[in-house]
Amino acid sequence: MTAAAPAQGAPLIFQLFVMFAGAKLLAEAFCWLRQPAVVGEIIAGVLIGPHVLGWVAPSETSRLLAEIGVIFLLFGVGLETRPEAILKVGRVAFVVAVLGVALPFAAGLLLVQSLGGSLVQALFAGAAMVATSVGITARVLGGMGLLDSTPARVILAAAVIDDVLGLLVLAAVAGAAQGGVRLGQIGATAGLATAFVAAIAIFGAPMMTRAAGHFHKLRAGNEFFVIAVVLCFGLALGAAYIGVAAIVGAFLAGLAMADTAERRPELRQQVRGAAELLAPFFLVNIGMQLDLGVFADRDTLLLAGAITVLAIVTKIVGCGLGARSLGWRGALQVGVGMVPRGEVGIVVAQIGLGMGTVDNRLYAAVLFMACATTLLAPPMMRPAFAVRIAEAEAEQAQSEAVRK
Amino acid sequence: MTAAAPAQGAPLIFQLFVMFAGAKLLAEAFCWLRQPAVVGEIIAGVLIGPHVLGWVAPSETSRLLAEIGVIFLLFGVGLETRPEAILKVGRVAFVVAVLGVALPFAAGLLLVQSLGGSLVQALFAGAAMVATSVGITARVLGGMGLLDSTPARVILAAAVIDDVLGLLVLAAVAGAAQGGVRLGQIGATAGLATAFVAAIAIFGAPMMTRAAGHFHKLRAGNEFFVIAVVLCFGLALGAAYIGVAAIVGAFLAGLAMADTAERRPELRQQVRGAAELLAPFFLVNIGMQLDLGVFADRDTLLLAGAITVLAIVTKIVGCGLGARSLGWRGALQVGVGMVPRGEVGIVVAQIGLGMGTVDNRLYAAVLFMACATTLLAPPMMRPAFAVRIAEAEAEQAQSEAVRK
Numbered sequence: 088m089t090a091a092a093p094a095q096g097a098p099l100i101f102q103l104f105v106m107f108a109g110a111k112l113l114a115e116a117f118c119w120l121r122q123p124a125v126v127g128e129i130i131a132g133v134l135i136g137p138h139v140l141g142w143v144a145p146s147e148t149s150r151l152l153a154e155i156g157v158i159f160l161l162f163g164v165g166l167e168t169r170p171e172a173i174l175k176v177g178r179v180a181f182v183v184a185v186l187g188v189a190l191p192f193a194a195g196l197l198l199v200q201s202l203g204g205s206l207v208q209a210l211f212a213g214a215a216m217v218a219t220s221v222g223i224t225a226r227v228l229g230g231m232g233l234l235d236s237t238p239a240r241v242i243l244a245a246a247v248i249d250d251v252l253g254l255l256v257l258a259a260v261a262g263a264a265q266g267g268v269r270l271g272q273i274g275a276t277a278g279l280a281t282a283f284v285a286a287i288a289i290f291g292a293p294m295m296t297r298a299a300g301h302f303h304k305l306r307a308g309n310e311f312f313v314i315a316v317v318l319c320f321g322l323a324l325g326a327a328y329i330g331v332a333a334i335v336g337a338f339l340a341g342l343a344m345a346d347t348a349e350r351r352p353e354l355r356q357q358v359r360g361a362a363e364l365l366a367p368f369f370l371v372n373i374g375m376q377l378d379l380g381v382f383a384d385r386d387t388l389l390l391a392g393a394i395t396v397l398a399i400v401t402k403i404v405g406c407g408l409g410a411r412s413l414g415w416r417g418a419l420q421v422g423v424g425m426v427p428r429g430e431v432g433i434v435v436a437q438i439g440l441g442m443g444t445v446d447n448r449l450y451a452a453v454l455f456m457a458c459a460t461t462l463l464a465p466p467m468m469r470p471a472f473a474v475r476i477a478e479a480e481a482e483q484a485q486s487e488a489v490r491k
Numbered sequence: 492m493t494a495a496a497p498a499q500g501a502p503l504i505f506q507l508f509v510m511f512a513g514a515k516l517l518a519e520a521f522c523w524l525r526q527p528a529v530v531g532e533i534i535a536g537v538l539i540g541p542h543v544l545g546w547v548a549p550s551e552t553s554r555l556l557a558e559i560g561v562i563f564l565l566f567g568v569g570l571e572t573r574p575e576a577i578l579k580v581g582r583v584a585f586v587v588a589v590l591g592v593a594l595p596f597a598a599g600l601l602l603v604q605s606l607g608g609s610l611v612q613a614l615f616a617g618a619a620m621v622a623t624s625v626g627i628t629a630r631v632l633g634g635m636g637l638l639d640s641t642p643a644r645v646i647l648a649a650a651v652i653d654d655v656l657g658l659l660v661l662a663a664v665a666g667a668a669q670g671g672v673r674l675g676q677i678g679a680t681a682g683l684a685t686a687f688v689a690a691i692a693i694f695g696a697p698m699m700t701r702a703a704g705h706f707h708k709l710r711a712g713n714e715f716f717v718i719a720v721v722l723c724f725g726l727a728l729g730a731a732y733i734g735v736a737a738i739v740g741a742f743l744a745g746l747a748m749a750d751t752a753e754r755r756p757e758l759r760q761q762v763r764g765a766a767e768l769l770a771p772f773f774l775v776n777i778g779m780q781l782d783l784g785v786f787a788d789r790d791t792l793l794l795a796g797a798i799t800v801l802a803i804v805t806k807i808v809g810c811g812l813g814a815r816s817l818g819w820r821g822a823l824q825v826g827v828g829m830v831p832r833g834e835v836g837i838v839v840a841q842i843g844l845g846m847g848t849v850d851n852r853l854y855a856a857v858l859f860m861a862c863a864t865t866l867l868a869p870p871m872m873r874p875a876f877a878v879r880i881a882e883a884e885a886e887q888a889q890s891e892a893v894r895k
């Protein structure tokens with residue numbers, strides 16, 4: 088009955104147990120302190136990671152689990168979002184995304200140039216500050232029961248557009264670093280990515296809703312969940328193939344299945360199970376990569392601090408300006424929700440490092456910025472959404488009273 | 492919104508999509524042909540694997556997913572099994588396990604010795620033929636809706652005991668290969684493993700049922716599922732630490748949560764989602780390892796054939812004798828259900844290979860036996876369980892008629 092010899096099995100199962108149980112223990116502690124559970128799960132990663140306790144190090148295993156985790160996290164978020172609601176906020180979301188890309192890019196560019204960096208270095212710093220990592224925000228909003236609010240919808244839609252824009256910025260910057268920007272190629276990428284996203288956002292849900300009427304003909308059991316997972320992996324693969332992030336595909340797959348899930352509560356619970364199991368690995372993995380040793384060198388520390396502050400301020404101002412039609416509170420909520428850069432900035436910086444245009448100091452600073460924005464956004468979201476949280480909690484208390 | 496750069500993400504998401512969609516496509520096809528879905532999923536692995544289409548090769552990724560997959564498969568099976576039902580068949584299961592270990596071990600030993608192998612080689616061949624891999628059987632029984640039958644309970648309980656016995660046989664054989672069997676150490680391992688399994692089987696369910704009354708105090712959401720997963724990983728880790736298979740721990744964790752799951756349908760659906768997502772990777776991974784090239788060498792082919800036939804016959808006879816109190820049909824059902832060796836035999840042979848006592852020919856033969864028994868058991872189970880399947884299908888048709 089063995090899956091593998093104990094000698095091989097123990098390390099994997101040890102990693103699984105420590106990462107999952109650690110994340111959930113600190114999530115619970117942070118909930119008691121009325122702080123976002125997400126922050127607890129990231130800090131669990133910092134604690135068990137190589138720089139503090141050293142129980143688990145980032146590895147192929149943790150990276151793999153993190154990647155599947157964020158795919159199911161976004162798939163689950165898509166599943167709980169109604170596609171009409173997203174399409175309705177499309178115009179606002181587009182402006183939010185454009186301003187939220189332009190301001191941080193300009194800020195990063197100017198900062199590094201003013202510090203004496205080369206133009207290519209400055210371009211990379213700007214590109215690394217662009218793309219929002221919506222996983223964290225989605226998790227926080229879901230945890231507060233606010234995925235259904237207008238700012239949440241604007242954030243989700245803007246994050247998808249933001250990702251397409253980020254892809255184009257990266258293509259342009261990488262082209263510039265290699266000696267020439269090929270406008271034709273960037274235009275083709277832009278057209279393909281936009282067509283992919285728009286087609287699935289608009290036609291996905293009606294098509295899947297019609298197809299769902301035939302799913303009962305399948306015989307292999309749990310057919311709705313199986314088809315949902317195939318669609319999730321398939322669209323994630325399609326998105327990655329075009330050059331957009333895999334999780335954009337997963338989110339769109341969730342959107343396409345959302346109406347079906349509303350009529351199939353067991354599908355929703357099954358996806359929730361998969362997401363709840365895997366998402367903690369995504370968060371713990373972020374925490375494990377945070378190296379506090381960056382503070383040892385004063386210049387790196389200053390650069391990291393400056394980039395982080397600029398990344399936060401420009402995103403809030405840019406996205407907030409874009410969302411000013413929602414009122415100042417709504418604009419602030421959208422701006423704060425778009426702050427986390429997560430692993431996107433890290434990946435851009437890694438590409439720059441690989442091309443030899445980003446040095447170790449800039450790389451460390453971008454890494455710090457990515458972790459810090461991710462860690463700081465959730466505590467900022469709580470006050471920004473305070474009014475809505477109070478409403479949601481009152482509702483929950485009421486429904487619990489009814490249950491008793 | 493990127494999880495990783497497309498260049499890094501594409502291969503993983505490609506593997507995920509091909510393995511999952513391939514498994515489910517063939518599972519559906521086999522269901523239409525009235526064959527077990529499990530066989531379709533294993534054959535999907537053969538097809539997409541390195542020896543046929545070559546789309547995906549066994550890798551760190553597939554191994555990791557397979558290992559988590561079989562943990563959740565057994566956890567899910569435990570969750571749908573009532574612990575009293577298992578304890579009730581304990582006496583029969585014990586005899587089934589002992590005879591089902593003794594006969595295959597003796598047969599492997601005698602075969603290899605009669606072919607001129609050394610005593611240590613013969614001991615390893617015997618040990619590799621011992622341990623049942625219950626994952627396949629559990630999946631087939633679950634697919635036929637028969638997990639609740641007496642033979643299914645005997646199989647599940649016997650597989651747990653079988654695993655403890657297999658552990659002791661391996662310890663003894665490895666000791667003999669290294670020049671001396673340490674009886675004291677083997678006795679200690681036996682005591683520890685037995686105490687661990689018995690304690691959780693007997694006290695797990697009452698303890699978790701009592702504890703479940705306090706779970707609502709937790710604040711982090713999906714608290715029943717989170718605790719179930721922590722328990723699953725924790726007991727799997729404990730089992731691996733003692734030297735029993737991790738999946739025995741996962742099965743016991745499922746048993747301990749079974750009563751709670753009966754009152755919490757959302758917990759059951761969430762675990763089902765996680766298991767349905769991950770289990771196909773376990774099955775595909777088995778198929779990917781099957782190398783039909785072993786047939787090229789005539790001697791290896793004969794050895795593989797002889798070991799496979801003996802492995803099937805001795806398990807059916809041994810376990811069937813142990814279960815003769817269930818009548819000849821029940822005894823046959825138990826015997827056939829215990830046939831799959833899955834990856835257990837492979838692991839034993841790998842250890843022998845690593846110690847230099849098993850040669851490549853014997854290793855290839857054991858590998859073939861492990862895959863062949865796994866692939867042949869489900870089609871044998873269908874006729875063996877024919878009467879019960881007819882009953883279950885009639886029940887299902889009735890309940891569907893009521894639903895309409």
